[in-house]
Amino acid sequence: MQELAGKHIVLGLTGGIACYKSAEFCRLLVKSGATVQVVMTEAAAQFITPVTMQALSGRPVYTSQWDVRELNNMPHINLSREADAIVLAPASADFIARLVQGRSDELLSLMCLARPMDRVPLLIAPAMNREMWSHPATQRNLRQVDADGALVLGVGNGWQACGETGDGRMLEADQLLDEVIAQFQPKVLAGQHVVVTAGPTFEALDPIRGITNHSSGKMGFAIARAARDAGAEVTLVAGPVHLPTPRGVRRVDVLSAQQMLEATLHSVRTASIFVATAAVADWRPAAHSQQKIKKDGTGKPPMLQFVENEDILLTVAQGARAQGGQLFCVGFAAESENLAEHAKAKRERKGIPLLVGNIGPLTFGQDHNSLLLVDAKGVRELPRAPKLTLARELVAEIAARLPAGLHP
Numbered sequence: 001m002q003e004l005a006g007k008h009i010v011l012g013l014t015g016g017i018a019c020y021k022s023a024e025f026c027r028l029l030v031k032s033g034a035t036v037q038v039v040m041t042e043a044a045a046q047f048i049t050p051v052t053m054q055a056l057s058g059r060p061v062y063t064s065q066w067d068v069r070e071l072n073n074m075p076h077i078n079l080s081r082e083a084d085a086i087v088l089a090p091a092s093a094d095f096i097a098r099l100v101q102g103r104s105d106e107l108l109s110l111m112c113l114a115r116p117m118d119r120v121p122l123l124i125a126p127a128m129n130r131e132m133w134s135h136p137a138t139q140r141n142l143r144q145v146d147a148d149g150a151l152v153l154g155v156g157n158g159w160q161a162c163g164e165t166g167d168g169r170m171l172e173a174d175q176l177l178d179e180v181i182a183q184f185q186p187k188v189l190a191g192q193h194v195v196v197t198a199g200p201t202f203e204a205l206d207p208i209r210g211i212t213n214h215s216s217g218k219m220g221f222a223i224a225r226a227a228r229d230a231g232a233e234v235t236l237v238a239g240p241v242h243l244p245t246p247r248g249v250r251r252v253d254v255l256s257a258q259q260m261l262e263a264t265l266h267s268v269r270t271a272s273i274f275v276a277t278a279a280v281a282d283w284r285p286a287a288h289s290q291q292k293i294k295k296d297g298t299g300k301p302p303m304l305q306f307v308e309n310e311d312i313l314l315t316v317a318q319g320a321r322a323q324g325g326q327l328f329c330v331g332f333a334a335e336s337e338n339l340a341e342h343a344k345a346k347r348e349r350k351g352i353p354l355l356v357g358n359i360g361p362l363t364f365g366q367d368h369n370s371l372l373l374v375d376a377k378g379v380r381e382l383p384r385a386p387k388l389t390l391a392r393e394l395v396a397e398i399a400a401r402l403p404a405g406l407h408p
């Protein structure tokens with residue numbers, strides 16, 4: 001997906017071993033459609049060469065404010081005016097301290113100081129030893145750059161090049177890319193708390209076996225990410241799936257429909273939007289055997305009894321209505337035929353403002369999908385596209401339908 005098509009990113013590198021990750025990050029930016037202009041400090045060039053970054057970005061790297069290529073000899077002005085965003089990755093402890101002081105005795109800090117603050121965001125990906133990271137001076141400086149309008153992206157935790165283990169690693173290239181993409185999303189859900197259910201449920205028969213379905217969770221995870229990128233606080237109640245948690249999303253893992261119901265009811269107490277994408281099992285075994293159900297040698301299969309699971313969406317929507325309806329509920333319907341009719345009927349049965357229909361076999365496990373949006377006014381199709389694209393469109397549709405009281 002070319003999510004950064006048309007965007008021009010100025011990528012600033014300062015001195016730190018994490019510079020090796022910036023090569024990959026640069027590559028991902030370019031693959032996502034961005035043009036990238038690299039600016040390096042003298043210290044950064046000790047860790048990775050400008051030649052490497054030039055080859056990956058396809059543009060000569062700037063390392064000095066005295067660069068004669070600029071006709072007016074003002075690279076700090078020209079580069080910062082062209083940028084849609086400036087990303088410092090890695091940002092060393094020293095460089096962050098320099099930003100706090102507004103220092104400008106070399107090109108990168110000069111350019112950051114000269115950036116038009118109202119339209120060019122500054123994203124900072126710190127990278128340093130864990131003691132340097134936790135030092136009060138660094139933490140104080142980070143609070144200050146945040147207060148001065150920069151976006152501090154946080155750090156990873158783990159093994160560091162110095163041999164120590166802890167906080168201070170630079171985020172990975174793909175995480176940095178997600179952060180840059182998020183930066184450009186309209187914040188249409190700022191101030192909202194969105195709860196999303198996703199994935200299948202697993203209804204245990206015994207300690208070994210159970211009943212589940214083919215839901216991959218991809219659509220729900222994409223919606224959680226899109227809502228987060230749109231500025232919402234997001235809680236993702238996830239059935240058993242092997243998907244990474246979108247950055248900044250609170251995840252609650254559950255197995256059974258009953259667990260999903262409990263976790264959802266708890267989470268929606270503070271929510272303004274609920275999106276039920278989970279493929280919840282309709283029935284669970286009436287009894288859960290403590291031991292494995294064994295063959296008894298007669299050839300007769302065991303007689304399994306089932307009871308119906310509570311409908312989470314219905315319960316949540318009814319509860320919200322009973323309390324005055326300050327929760328905007330969105331349901332999903334996976335059908336195999338007559339999508340529009342089934343979806344319309346389901347929306348009315350569940351008593352919700354928006355229902356999203358999709359064809360089950362065309363979505364389960366796929367990275368692409370197409371959606372049919374059904375509300376009181378009618379039906380609208382979102383044609384086949386990557387699930388994240390559809391999720392962003394759906395988030396915009398939800399934002400446009402929020403009742404006046406739900407706008408922050």
Ligand code: C5P
Pocket residue numbers: 197257276277278279280281282309310311312313314330331332333334346
């Ligand atoms: O009635 P049906 O299961 O087709 O409805 C699908 C919608 O209801 C989805 O949004 C799904 O997440 C939700 N659902 C639920 N709890 C159930 C069954 C379905 O939340 N037990």
